[in-house]
Amino acid sequence: MRFTPHVTVATVVEDNGRFLLVEEMADGRAVFNQPAGHLEADESLTQAALRETLEETGWDIELTAVTGIYLYTAPSNGVTYQRICFAGRVLGHRPAHPLDEGIIGPRWMTRAELAEQPERWRSELVLRCIDDYLDGARFDLSLIRDQVESPREDRA
Template sequence: MRFTPHVTVATIVEDQGRFLLVEELADGREVLNQPAGHLEADESLTQAALRETLEETGWEVELTAVTGIYLYTAPSNGITYQRVCFAARPIRHCDELPLDDGIIGPRWLTRAELAEQPQRWRSELVMRCIDDYLAGSRHSLSLIR
């Protein structure tokens, strides 16, 4: 069987110590995640990050950096995901936009508020990406070609 990891993007959006997260339904559970999703055909990684953030939160953002590239194998399905995580700043909220199916809504939480509810993380990458961002992990967007 051929190993085919799924390419995904995620966006860390921080504003005054709070992080933009998505409350969503996954496998019948209400979970928290960064705005994130799969790369689509004929789309760049940066386009995917902007699209997913808008579709899942209603926020237009400006990407500012790459915070990291992660491999994660989900215990629930055994699928390996390659996540390219971006940092971004919020530009404007488009509250008239309908959000993707399965999305409950955007939530702004501090790291401490998120740390209080690890059972609600979609995966361990939720906190790892925030911690890498807070540790100063910022790589130029020119890394993405």
């Protein structure tokens, strides 16, 4: 059997000590997650992160860094996800923008508020991504190579 992890993106967006989260339905219960989702065909990782954040929260953001690349196997279904997590900053809100199906709405929460409710996390990655961000994990966006370029011929 071939191993095929699911490629996902997520964003950590902080504003005045509060983080942009998504309250959504998963397996019949309301949970918290970063704005996150699957990479789609013909889409770059950065495009996916911006799209998912808008579709799930109604917020436009600018990506500022990569905070981590995670490999996570969900205990509920055994599916493995490779998550590329980006840091971002708010540009503006579109309150009338329709949200994805299953999304209850965006929620701004402090780390402490989120940490008090582990039973409501979509996965352990929710707090882990925030903690890595708070610990200063910031990798330049040039780390992401959305399209592999041909080697330059002038290099020996």
